[in-house]
Amino acid sequence: MPPPNPRVAKAFRAMKGLGISEEKVKPVLKKLLKLYDKNWELIEEENYRVLADLIFETEEALREKKDLENDGQMDNEPERPLKRLRLRYQEGQASPSLNTSSPSLDGMTLKRPKVEEHELPESRLQHQSQSMIESPPKRIESQPPSTHSEMHPVSSKSLVVQERSDPSRIGDAGRTQPAVMRRINSNPISSPMRLRDRGKEPLAPQIASREKSSSSDKSSHAVLFKETTVEHGIVLLPRQKKMHNTPALITPKEEPFTDDVSQFEVPLAVIHPEVLHVGHSSFENGPRHKQHGSEILPSNSVNGEDKTDGVSASSNETRSNCELSIIPDESSATLEVGSSSFGEVKISLSCKAAAGSPDFRMPSLDALLKLMEDKCLSSYKVLDPNFCVTKLMSDMCACALELGSAFTNESQETVIETSIDIMEKSGVNGASDDRGMPSYSLNGSVDKPCVAQKAPPQLLRLSAACNDVDDHMQLCKDIISDERLTEQEKEQNGLECTNSRGLVVIQQPRFIPDGIRALHDVNDIAKGQERLTISLANEINSECLPSFYYIPQNVVFQNANVNFSLARIGGDSCCATCFGDCLLSSALCACAHETGGNFVYTLEGLVKEEFLDKCISMNRDPQKHCLSYCKECPLERSKDDGILEPCKGHLVRKFIKECWSKCGCSKQCGNRVVQRGINCNLQVFMTPEGKGWGLRTLENLPKGAFVCEYVGEVLTSAELYERILRIPSSAERAYPVLLDADWGSGVLKDEEALCLYATYYGNVARFVNHSGGGNPDHHYYHLALFTTRKVEASEELTWDYGIDFDDNDHPVKAFRCRCGSKFCRNIKRSSSKYFIDLDTGYDLAQMKENGQ
Numbered sequence: 001m002p003p004p005n006p007r008v009a010k011a012f013r014a015m016k017g018l019g020i021s022e023e024k025v026k027p028v029l030k031k032l033l034k035l036y037d038k039n040w041e042l043i044e045e046e047n048y049r050v051l052a053d054l055i056f057e058t059e060e061a062l063r064e065k066k067d068l069e070n071d072g073q074m075d076n077e078p079e080r081p082l083k084r085l086r087l088r089y090q091e092g093q094a095s096p097s098l099n100t101s102s103p104s105l106d107g108m109t110l111k112r113p114k115v116e117e118h119e120l121p122e123s124r125l126q127h128q129s130q131s132m133i134e135s136p137p138k139r140i141e142s143q144p145p146s147t148h149s150e151m152h153p154v155s156s157k158s159l160v161v162q163e164r165s166d167p168s169r170i171g172d173a174g175r176t177q178p179a180v181m182r183r184i185n186s187n188p189i190s191s192p193m194r195l196r197d198r199g200k201e202p203l204a205p206q207i208a209s210r211e212k213s214s215s216s217d218k219s220s221h222a223v224l225f226k227e228t229t230v231e232h233g234i235v236l237l238p239r240q241k242k243m244h245n246t247p248a249l250i251t252p253k254e255e256p257f258t259d260d261v262s263q264f265e266v267p268l269a270v271i272h273p274e275v276l277h278v279g280h281s282s283f284e285n286g287p288r289h290k291q292h293g294s295e296i297l298p299s300n301s302v303n304g305e306d307k308t309d310g311v312s313a314s315s316n317e318t319r320s321n322c323e324l325s326i327i328p329d330e331s332s333a334t335l336e337v338g339s340s341s342f343g344e345v346k347i348s349l350s351c352k353a354a355a356g357s358p359d360f361r362m363p364s365l366d367a368l369l370k371l372m373e374d375k376c377l378s379s380y381k382v383l384d385p386n387f388c389v390t391k392l393m394s395d396m397c398a399c400a401l402e403l404g405s406a407f408t409n410e411s412q413e414t415v416i417e418t419s420i421d422i423m424e425k426s427g428v429n430g431a432s433d434d435r436g437m438p439s440y441s442l443n444g445s446v447d448k449p450c451v452a453q454k455a456p457p458q459l460l461r462l463s464a465a466c467n468d469v470d471d472h473m474q475l476c477k478d479i480i481s482d483e484r485l486t487e488q489e490k491e492q493n494g495l496e497c498t499n500s501r502g503l504v505v506i507q508q509p510r511f512i513p514d515g516i517r518a519l520h521d522v523n524d525i526a527k528g529q530e531r532l533t534i535s536l537a538n539e540i541n542s543e544c545l546p547s548f549y550y551i552p553q554n555v556v557f558q559n560a561n562v563n564f565s566l567a568r569i570g571g572d573s574c575c576a577t578c579f580g581d582c583l584l585s586s587a588l589c590a591c592a593h594e595t596g597g598n599f600v601y602t603l604e605g606l607v608k609e610e611f612l613d614k615c616i617s618m619n620r621d622p623q624k625h626c627l628s629y630c631k632e633c634p635l636e637r638s639k640d641d642g643i644l645e646p647c648k649g650h651l652v653r654k655f656i657k658e659c660w661s662k663c664g665c666s667k668q669c670g671n672r673v674v675q676r677g678i679n680c681n682l683q684v685f686m687t688p689e690g691k692g693w694g695l696r697t698l699e700n701l702p703k704g705a706f707v708c709e710y711v712g713e714v715l716t717s718a719e720l721y722e723r724i725l726r727i728p729s730s731a732e733r734a735y736p737v738l739l740d741a742d743w744g745s746g747v748l749k750d751e752e753a754l755c756l757y758a759t760y761y762g763n764v765a766r767f768v769n770h771s772g773g774g775n776p777d778h779h780y781y782h783l784a785l786f787t788t789r790k791v792e793a794s795e796e797l798t799w800d801y802g803i804d805f806d807d808n809d810h811p812v813k814a815f816r817c818r819c820g821s822k823f824c825r826n827i828k829r830s831s832s833k834y835f836i837d838l839d840t841g842y843d844l845a846q847m848k849e850n851g852q
């Protein structure tokens with residue numbers, strides 16, 4: 001027997017959810033297929049609404065016919081040319097989309113005009129189309145979608161979820177589900193205010209003079225920049241590339257991570273711990289629901305009332321059926337959630353605002369989704385760049401299912417489905433994470449129980465910052481084809497929603513913004529995301545690790561313009577002909593040209609001494625080396641105080657270009673070090689000197705050994721300023737590092753002036769304490785820390801933040817340096833205003849020498 005057509009099976013399943021047997025579905029489906037020339041899309045639209053309608057109508061027609069026969073009064077209704085309906089749809093004049101007054105799939109409100117047996121009840125369908133025109137969903141403004149960089153004030157409508165009380169509406173399959181009363185506060189986070197809006201004195205990241213920032217410390221550790229154009233393991237390129245013929249080389253880093261690293265679990269969305277605190281998030285006060293390591297974002301309460309508890313909330317409403325409605329304040333729309341005894345959940349949205357508008361035409365589903373996504377992405381700072389409406393609906397289904405399951409305590413396997421055909425298969429009790437929504441915070445590890453809880457997090461939307469869809473598609477393709485992904489992961493990547501802009505949603509953890517809950521496993525604070533475990537030790541006091549999300553690779557925050565395009569990188573920028581291990585090859589590949597015709601790494605994977613010494617020297621005495629000056633420094637511009645001070649200069653960095661995915665060489669190629677990730681045993685420990693947590697090595701490290709990449713959120717400097725103003729406490733342990741390698745090149749746009757911020761999202765590098773002391777087109781690259789001398793096991797690893805301890809202009813946070821170095825620049829000061837030097841803080845990683 002041939003396997004059943006999956007579309008047929010799906011249709012059967014959908015109808016089964018309504019209590020309609022296959023037997024009844026079959027003939028009607030056949031008719032519809034014939035009518036629609038096997039155009040399944042028309043049938044599948046709105047979760048098979050046409051099919052359901054027809055079945056009901058056919059049934060009713062049969063019943064009526066029977067009645068009439070019994071009465072001997074057969075009507076002579078004219079035949080209805082149903083093909084007209086299809087043609088109308090095809091012409092795009094109207095489509096049988098959902099609307100308030102039109103029936104739901106549950107069939108409860110289906111109208112059943114008379115039809116002759118064997119007739120397709122076109123009148124019904126016509127009515128349906130007509131009713132959509134007469135009583136259409138709220139018309140969506142036809143304004144062009146805003147760009148992601150725009151910040152819009154956000155709507156403050158509260159959506160109230162109410163249940164309807166007519167159990168009969170659920171149709172044959174109707175069954176009482178837990179009644180739930182919820183309110184969804186749709187207040188998103190307000191757009192961050194620009195400094196000029198605040199009327200406050202702007203704060204500027206401190207810029208240490210080069211003399212000041214140079215360390216006189218004779219420590220033998222240094223940092224090198226790993227300039228790459230990689231994001232999430234993918235090579236990123238700036239808009240114009242001049243990679244191959246400049247001394248400051250961008251290193252397009254290949255999917256830069258080790259075979260063991262689950263790189264695609266990097267979050268794309270970031271929860272920020274403050275916004276909820278100030279009450280801007282749409283998730284404010286929202287309880288979270290967690291199941292099997294997966295967390296579901298539930299709808300929220302309003303006015304402090306938590307009505308997400310299915311049982312208690314429902315009792316307030318004493319509703320007995322399984323439909324919920326979300327009614328915005330202005331009563332312009334309703335959202336209905338219906339479920340069946342089979343666990344199917346259907347969500348339908350009806351808008352009334354356009355009712356009566358003579359011009360209204362139902363938009364296509366694609367257009368609708370796209371506009372919605374654009375609106376959300378441009379209005380709310382709470383969404384990830386791959387946000388898509390279908391997923392949102394799927395999440396809603398998951399919530400409904402979860403609440404329902406909690407109520408019924410049934411652990412049946414359940415299918416939930418939205419009216420736009422999102423299928424979500426639940427695990428035990430409903431929602432599960434088996435579709436690639438792992439819990440970021442737990443990850444199966446034993447969490448440290450005493451993690452300090454900070455203010456509740458703010459949800460920030462990150463932007464993929466790609467220039468066009470093609471780029472992103474290319475990126476996604478690359479991700480999916482990555483051979484390090486398991487089949488399941490690939491499937492997940494592929495299965496994750498593609499939003500209407502064609503952007504593939506990459507597997508990502510789901511964050512719950514009701515408090516930082518990044519609990520840390522004392523045995524591995526990286527929770528398996530690095531090749532080696534990174535343990536935690538506190539032999540000094542009972543302080544807990546600050547809450548943050550461990551991420552092994554950078555994430556990009558909304559406006560940061562991290563352009564990437566694999567497609568744009570031509571053969572001249574990568575060595576497609578190289579093979580095996582480039583270090584062993586007699587012919588130098590293009591990547592080596594980037595570093596002056598030599599590879600930077602030794603066969604042992606260490607940075608060559610010569611290169612290292614140059615870096616150390618540059619960092620110690622930048623004035624002697626090359627500084628570049630912006631015509632208009634983004635840092636000054638960020639101050640937004642109307643006074644544009646001259647640029648204080650930026651160090652022209654030395655870069656390493658590693659081989660990457662466009663290279664023909666092996667992943668084991670010796671010119672791939674940083675991309676393999678942490679390779680030495682590190683430990684986060686409580687420092688005895690009162691510096692808080694620090695990072696130490698648990699093994700001896702030779703000079704030039706790669707320690708770790710500095711990972712955090714990629715922010716624009718403007719965003720960084722805003723955060724500092726918005727969240728003063730964030731400066732307490734601020735971790736901003738400026739990616740200013742090319743800032744000296746003319747006038748950089750705001751979105752191109754980037755920095756790394758590891759306070760909320762970061763890796764081990766965020767614990768590296770301070771001690772002692774390109775290419776103009778590239779404004780995004782990776783930052784890597786290497787040892788500048790031999791380091792003994794148990795030694796703390798430090799770097800020079802480049803703090804200008806003399807600069808008291810920064811009311812950000814003061815700390816008294818306890819590095820203990822006799823060369824400490826802060827040695828005579830009991831307290832200096834402190835801010836990690838954005839200008840130089842990242843170019844010098846001086847690992848502290850013992851005893852200094």
Ligand SMILES: C[S@@+](CC[C@H](N)C(=O)[O-])C[C@H]1O[C@@H](n2cnc3c(N)ncnc32)[C@H](O)[C@@H]1O
Nearest residue numbers: 691692693733767768769770815816817818819
């Ligand atoms: C990048 S974080 C380093 C990790 C930090 N120690 C922690 O516990 O999270 C920077 C913060 O560490 C502390 N810190 C770093 N280096 C220090 C030093 N040499 N002396 C005193 N405090 C230091 C300061 O509070 C600073 O704001």
